[in-house]
Amino acid sequence: MASAALALEDGTVYVGESFGATGTVSGEVCFNTSMTGYQEILTDPSYRGQILTMTAAEIGNYGINAEDVESGRLQMAGFVVRSASRIASNFTSTGTLHDYLAAAGVVGIQGIDTRALVRKLRSQGVMTGVLSSEIHDHKQLVAMASSAESLVGRDMVREVMPEAARDWSDKLDAWAEPLPQPSIGGELPPAAAEKPLKHVVALDYGMKWNIARHLASRNCRVTVLPGSASADEVLALSPDGVFLSNGPGDPEPLTYAVETVRGLVGKLPIFGICLGHQLLAQACGAKTFKLKFGHRGGNQPVMDLSTGTVEITSQNHGFAVEEESLPADLEVTHRNLNDGTIEGLRHRTLPAASVQYHPEAAAGPHDSAYLFDRFRAMLDAV
Numbered sequence: 001m002a003s004a005a006l007a008l009e010d011g012t013v014y015v016g017e018s019f020g021a022t023g024t025v026s027g028e029v030c031f032n033t034s035m036t037g038y039q040e041i042l043t044d045p046s047y048r049g050q051i052l053t054m055t056a057a058e059i060g061n062y063g064i065n066a067e068d069v070e071s072g073r074l075q076m077a078g079f080v081v082r083s084a085s086r087i088a089s090n091f092t093s094t095g096t097l098h099d100y101l102a103a104a105g106v107v108g109i110q111g112i113d114t115r116a117l118v119r120k121l122r123s124q125g126v127m128t129g130v131l132s133s134e135i136h137d138h139k140q141l142v143a144m145a146s147s148a149e150s151l152v153g154r155d156m157v158r159e160v161m162p163e164a165a166r167d168w169s170d171k172l173d174a175w176a177e178p179l180p181q182p183s184i185g186g187e188l189p190p191a192a193a194e195k196p197l198k199h200v201v202a203l204d205y206g207m208k209w210n211i212a213r214h215l216a217s218r219n220c221r222v223t224v225l226p227g228s229a230s231a232d233e234v235l236a237l238s239p240d241g242v243f244l245s246n247g248p249g250d251p252e253p254l255t256y257a258v259e260t261v262r263g264l265v266g267k268l269p270i271f272g273i274c275l276g277h278q279l280l281a282q283a284c285g286a287k288t289f290k291l292k293f294g295h296r297g298g299n300q301p302v303m304d305l306s307t308g309t310v311e312i313t314s315q316n317h318g319f320a321v322e323e324e325s326l327p328a329d330l331e332v333t334h335r336n337l338n339d340g341t342i343e344g345l346r347h348r349t350l351p352a353a354s355v356q357y358h359p360e361a362a363a364g365p366h367d368s369a370y371l372f373d374r375f376r377a378m379l380d381a382v
């Protein structure tokens with residue numbers, strides 16, 4: 001294989017082997033601790049503008065298939081692994097990780113000491129970097145990394161949100177090539193089909209497909225609107241409730257989204273996930289801040305403060321809600337047991353709640369699926 005290099009803004013350079021596409025990309029270098037689910041991670045719109053490092057020793061061993069996708073395209077700028085498997089062992093596989101990245105134009109590097117890289121990111125924090133299989137001048141790469149644009153202050157949502165409204169279909173993504181869709185995994189709630197149909201508008205800031213599947217499994221008709229939609233456009237559809245999706249980057253510059261959410265709070269039941277959680281908090285008067293190295297992986301322990309139950313969760317975020325800025329009408333419902341940061345909020349008097357993590361479990365544990373049932377209960381109570 002040809003050589004490739006990953007240069008960080010602090011001057012560190014890691015040299016390894018190129019896999020996937022040939023090219024040069026820049027982005028925020030971060031890491032994910034998941035052992036599996038690399039295809040769902042690669043297609044998660046929340047990774048837009050990032051170069052992602054996987055901490056697991058080998059990635060790609062079960063190959064690629066047409067079902068394990070969370071959007072219509074690969075989203076991240078670059079992919080870093082210790083070892084990329086050349087063998088696709090699962091019987092459902094239709095190709096290798098290398099071929100998948102190459103076809104999508106995603107640059108990858110393998111063969112570097114990912115433990116050393118992750119240790120650096122944990123101690124110094126995430127930083128901008130450049131990944132290249134074309135440029136071999138390390139000084140040039142470091143200079144490029146030092147001048148690369150940060151995610152802070154950038155509106156990344158406009159790069160991943162849909163262009164137009166649509167009704168969700170489990171068979172077709174309207175702004176990408178049609179792809180077969182997997183089930184959500186596990187058994188559906190037995191009483192879901194007996195409940196009356198509810199109409200949910202999902203504001204899509206980069207929504208993972210499995211979220212819509214969970215809503216549909218609770219007998220909800222889901223209308224997807226671009227994340228730039230106004231409150232009036234949402235209300236004109238006369239929905240029973242509103243969902244605020246995940247998405248990439250810094251919530252601070254998304255003033256248009258915050259204005260929309262502010263115009264919906266108190267008028268309809270609202271449930272938000274990840275970026276949607278941050279936008280709900282901002283709409284109610286709270287602030288957000290950038291985490292040192294973020295939470296990304298499928299093993300984050302979170303406590304539901306209402307029950308005392310600890311759930312293992314899937315997470316992917318680099319920003320969080322600042323607890324000191326919470327207004328009196330927001331209550332913390334979930335807390336991260338690793339660093340104590342806020343993982344869930346609810347309004348004390350209005351039907352609005354959110355979580356920072358990913359209860360749709362794609363990929364990840366299924367401990368948190370009950371949150372969709374809570375949202376369905378909010379819809380039924382109105």
